Amino acid sequence: MFTQLTDWFPVLLSLRVAFISVVIISILGLPLARLMARREFYGKEFVEAAITLPLVLPPSVVGYALLVFIGKNGLLGKALAGMGVTLVFTWYAVVMAATVVAFPLMYQSAKAAFQSVDVNLEKAARTLGAGELRIFFTVTLPLAWPGILAGLVLSFARALGEFGATLMVAGNIPGQTQTIPTAIYFAVESGRYETARTLVAIITVFSFLVVFWVNRWAKKQKH
Numbered sequence: 001m002f003t004q005l006t007d008w009f010p011v012l013l014s015l016r017v018a019f020i021s022v023v024i025i026s027i028l029g030l031p032l033a034r035l036m037a038r039r040e041f042y043g044k045e046f047v048e049a050a051i052t053l054p055l056v057l058p059p060s061v062v063g064y065a066l067l068v069f070i071g072k073n074g075l076l077g078k079a080l081a082g083m084g085v086t087l088v089f090t091w092y093a094v095v096m097a098a099t100v101v102a103f104p105l106m107y108q109s110a111k112a113a114f115q116s117v118d119v120n121l122e123k124a125a126r127t128l129g130a131g132e133l134r135i136f137f138t139v140t141l142p143l144a145w146p147g148i149l150a151g152l153v154l155s156f157a158r159a160l161g162e163f164g165a166t167l168m169v170a171g172n173i174p175g176q177t178q179t180i181p182t183a184i185y186f187a188v189e190s191g192r193y194e195t196a197r198t199l200v201a202i203i204t205v206f207s208f209l210v211v212f213w214v215n216r217w218a219k220k221q222k223h
Contacts, residue, residue, distance in 0.1 A: 007195075009175055010183035011202055013091060014160055017179065021098040021159040022152055025106045030148070033110035034136070038119075055104035062101055063168025070096065070169065093170040094177055098159035106155040113147025114140065153214045157207050 036048065054062050070077045070087045080087060087093050117140050125135045141148070163181035170177040172186055180203045187196040 010178045010180045010199065013094070013178065014180040014203070017091070017094050017098050018156050018159040020095050021102055022106075022156050024095075024099050025103050025155050026152065029103060029106045029151075030110055033107050034114050034140070036107075037111045037114035051107055052104045054101050055108075059101060059162070059164025060168060063097060063165035066093070066097060066100060066165060066169045088169055089171050089173060089177060091170070091177055094166050094179060097165035097169050098162045101162050101165055102155040102158040105158055106151040109151025109154060110144070110148050113144035113151070116147065117143045149214060149217070153210055157210065160203065160207065 032051070036044070067088065068074050070080075070093065072078065072081055072086075072088070077087065087096070121139055121143070122135055125139050130138070161181055162179070163185065166177075166179060167182055167185075172178050172182040178186075180199050184196050184199045184203075187193070187199065
């Protein structure tokens with residue numbers, strides 16, 4: 001059982017990573033989903049396949065790709081190394097891994113939500129002189145919000161439970177990069193079953209409560 005404050009590090013780091021990942025995913029994913037839902041262009045299918053690829057690839061493959069990209073010999077890693085910055089085996093790498101694997105869930109949900117919005121309502125707002133930014137925040141976003149919220153929750157849960165890609169790029173460094181999933185794995189490996197059970201209970205209960213709240217909220221929105 002947890003008896004010291006440091007024992008809670010995997011829980012605190014996992015929650016922090018999940019929240020930061022959702023913020024990044026929202027900033028990048030919502031405009032992209034809106035664009036893909038409303039625009040047709042050459043190569044759109046290729047772009048969508050690339051966006052959703054982390055959803056179907058094994059997490060270890062995603063982790064390896066990130067390792068190649070941000071490692072000391074990678075495209076981004078080499079550039080950052082020249083500035084004295086290292087991402088691999090830091091909590092920043094944990095955030096990157098969680099963001100990449102959770103992004104497709106948010107994108108797919110947001111895109112479907114935007115597609116469900118009646119374009120005639122947006123056209124009506126334009127005829128009344130509203131700008132595109134105002135239309136997005138006052139018409140499109142409120143109507144698409146239930147689907148977007150579902151995507152946010154799914155992304156948060158996926159980021160919270162990310163294991164494979166995280167292990168590849170950040171490892172399992174206690175007090176630095178150890179998240180709940182990696183802590184559970186290595187606790188079982190070392191025979192610390194009580195610690196593993198406690199962490200499993202924490203992440204299960206937390207995830208259940210988040211999903212339960214969203215389902216209740218969605219049900220109330222329909223009435």
